[in-house]
Amino acid sequence: MVSVPVLCPYCQSTEVIKAGKQANGTQRYQCQNEQCARRIFLLQYQDRGRALEIRRQVIDMAINGSGIRDTAHVLRISPTTVIAVLKKSRRAATRQPHVAASSLCTRRPRPGRKRRRAR
Numbered sequence: 001m002v003s004v005p006v007l008c009p010y011c012q013s014t015e016v017i018k019a020g021k022q023a024n025g026t027q028r029y030q031c032q033n034e035q036c037a038r039r040i041f042l043l044q045y046q047d048r049g050r051a052l053e054i055r056r057q058v059i060d061m062a063i064n065g066s067g068i069r070d071t072a073h074v075l076r077i078s079p080t081t082v083i084a085v086l087k088k089s090r091r092a093a094t095r096q097p098h099v100a101a102s103s104l105c106t107r108r109p110r111p112g113r114k115r116r117r118a119r
Ligand SMILES: [Zn+2]
Pocket: 008, 009, 010, 011, 012, 013, 031, 032, 033, 036, 037, 038
């Protein structure tokens, strides 16, 4: 008998436990790494838009200025899937501890520069 270790596709951690099954009977896994952005994953997705590689491409295309319909057509997934991936990617990014969302959007006034009134 050969046992193959299950790796988390997001953080490559081997600390993975089984987490029930999908409605269609596919085994679900849960990553035990606290810092991991993704907890539940499958080894083989039936749905093309759920695969990690496609999700990364969706985000890359959005950063490079592609529209939702454009992305959906090129990656052969539905426009609603593109929207769902983009919404969830934002949530996952704010969950990571090293990217504090509050530190990205604080505006501090520059010190030592005051405007003078012209007379
Ligand atoms: Zn993980």
